[in-house]
Amino acid sequence: MEHHKDSLSRRQLLEHAAIAAGVTAAIAAIPKPLRAAEALKLKKDDVILLQGDSITDAGRDRRAEGNPNHPRALGTGYPFSIASELLRDHSKLGLDIYNRGISGNKVPDLEKRWDKDCTDLKPSVVSILIGVNDIWHKLAGRYDGTVEVYEKGFAALLERTRKALPETTIVICEPFVLRCGAVNDSWFPEFGERRTAAKRVAESAKTLWVPFQTMFDEAVAAGTQPAYWAGDGVHPSLAGHSLMAQAWRKVVGV
Amino acid sequence: MEHHKDSLSRRQLLEHAAIAAGVTAAIAAIPKPLRAAEALKLKKDDVILLQGDSITDAGRDRRAEGNPNHPRALGTGYPFSIASELLRDHSKLGLDIYNRGISGNKVPDLEKRWDKDCTDLKPSVVSILIGVNDIWHKLAGRYDGTVEVYEKGFAALLERTRKALPETTIVICEPFVLRCGAVNDSWFPEFGERRTAAKRVAESAKTLWVPFQTMFDEAVAAGTQPAYWAGDGVHPSLAGHSLMAQAWRKVVGV
Numbered sequence: 307m308e309h310h311k312d313s314l315s316r317r318q319l320l321e322h323a324a325i326a327a328g329v330t331a332a333i334a335a336i337p338k339p340l341r342a343a344e345a346l347k348l349k350k351d352d353v354i355l356l357q358g359d360s361i362t363d364a365g366r367d368r369r370a371e372g373n374p375n376h377p378r379a380l381g382t383g384y385p386f387s388i389a390s391e392l393l394r395d396h397s398k399l400g401l402d403i404y405n406r407g408i409s410g411n412k413v414p415d416l417e418k419r420w421d422k423d424c425t426d427l428k429p430s431v432v433s434i435l436i437g438v439n440d441i442w443h444k445l446a447g448r449y450d451g452t453v454e455v456y457e458k459g460f461a462a463l464l465e466r467t468r469k470a471l472p473e474t475t476i477v478i479c480e481p482f483v484l485r486c487g488a489v490n491d492s493w494f495p496e497f498g499e500r501r502t503a504a505k506r507v508a509e510s511a512k513t514l515w516v517p518f519q520t521m522f523d524e525a526v527a528a529g530t531q532p533a534y535w536a537g538d539g540v541h542p543s544l545a546g547h548s549l550m551a552q553a554w555r556k557v558v559g560v
Numbered sequence: 561m562e563h564h565k566d567s568l569s570r571r572q573l574l575e576h577a578a579i580a581a582g583v584t585a586a587i588a589a590i591p592k593p594l595r596a597a598e599a600l601k602l603k604k605d606d607v608i609l610l611q612g613d614s615i616t617d618a619g620r621d622r623r624a625e626g627n628p629n630h631p632r633a634l635g636t637g638y639p640f641s642i643a644s645e646l647l648r649d650h651s652k653l654g655l656d657i658y659n660r661g662i663s664g665n666k667v668p669d670l671e672k673r674w675d676k677d678c679t680d681l682k683p684s685v686v687s688i689l690i691g692v693n694d695i696w697h698k699l700a701g702r703y704d705g706t707v708e709v710y711e712k713g714f715a716a717l718l719e720r721t722r723k724a725l726p727e728t729t730i731v732i733c734e735p736f737v738l739r740c741g742a743v744n745d746s747w748f749p750e751f752g753e754r755r756t757a758a759k760r761v762a763e764s765a766k767t768l769w770v771p772f773q774t775m776f777d778e779a780v781a782a783g784t785q786p787a788y789w790a791g792d793g794v795h796p797s798l799a800g801h802s803l804m805a806q807a808w809r810k811v812v813g814v
């Protein structure tokens with residue numbers, strides 16, 4: 307047994323060192339105000355809500371969304387992995403985990419459905435990943451919200467959340483893209499400005515921050531192709547979603 | 561950062577100690593011939609195949625089964641979690657991972673489709689979880705295969721696999737049930753005899769062995785309700801599938 311475990315550890319250390327170090331580096335680089343002082347303590351019957359756009363949605367079956375912890379209601383992305391692992395590792399807490407991401411959503415879309423799809427669920431933890439459509443639809447000429455509109459709308463959404471749910475832990479996920487597929491030079495520098503805006507909003511609302519862009523940048527710097535993590539530059543592969551789930555758990559500390 | 565990591569470790573140690581210790585104990589109890597001498601070394605372009613019945617199938621989209629690593633083709637069970645994590649942790653290997661479990665399958669059903677759904681895929685690793693329908697359908701009067709029929713059929717399937725794929729690592733997963741839902745006293749002692757038969761077959765074919773029944777027994781002994789891991793006693797919950805994926809990775813050493 308010891309031999310088995312040792313050789314596994316050594317091999318993983320050698321093979322995955324670069325990617326793992328990237329996740330660690332991305333988390334280590336989180337500004338102090340956006341870090342938890344200590345790991346979140348989940349309590350009995352806590353509700354965990356994952357919110358966002360298609361990256362969060364990940365093909366979930368909306369007919370099942372009333373049932374927490376339902377495999378099909380969680381989609382096939384990072385919410386599924388987070389839910390599976392939390393339910394496994396906290397078997398006595400009776401956690402209820404929901405995915406309410408909707409493909410194509412931007413900040414104003416979240417705003418419209420926030421009572422039903424956030425406040426009413428009374429989450430102990432709400433995680434929000436939003437922003438890629440706010441720029442993508444603008445680049446495509448289907449939307450005219452500027453960076454400022456994004457920042458103001460996002461800040462208002464968090465203020466409203468704080469007011470309605472003062473005890474809730476809010477987790478803001480950094481919007482990210484990989485430089486491949488649909489993501490070309492026209493996205494920059496505006497995409498970076500939107501990431502900075504999201505970070506300002508998170509700092510101002512005293513939320514946690516999951517550094518997905520930094521994490522993917524590190525993974526690419528470690529030698530993998532951007533398309534390995536997200537073929538079209540926006541929607542993560544299985545590997546990309548799994549890396550996100552891993553970072554999310556480390557940041558939130560659950 | 562150190563503080564964050566330390567408190568996470570301490571808390572997890574306290575809260576999940578029993579379940580985690582159960583997985584470790586289950587793995588430590590694996591008979592020596594059924595253990596890998598050392599961790600499996602995955603190689604470039606390796607193909608990993610998960611085979612079995614509905615537990616493996618887990619609602620996969622069969623129209624997508626030709627595409628390895630496709631989220632919908634992997635279902636929402638332990639194959640999804642294993643695939644996500646292996647693709648994340650071995651980003652440079654170009655692994656191809658398939659789920660070819662089919663609901664309702666028994667040993668003779670695997671036998672009929674083994675060329676197409678195993679040999680032709682040339683897997684480097686094939687994992688097989690089969691046996692629950694062999695008894696369930698018999699209890700329901702829809703099948704008449706005895707324990708001996710199960711053992712002989714399973715042994716023949718592995719012999720055929722060894723002959724066709726001499727270099728392939730074979731992983732046999734222990735058939736398991738939780739004592740709840742559809743699983744009543746009528747399943748015993750025959751179910752135990754079938755588990756023992758599966759273990760003999762694995763030993764004789766020199767495969768690896770994933771001790772799912774021992775693992776779930778330990779989890780229940782640690783104080784969770786059987787139905788938490790599998791509501792109907794047969795089909796695992798999200799938490800149950802996640803525990804399976806964790807044990808599978810530890811046993812196979814990837």
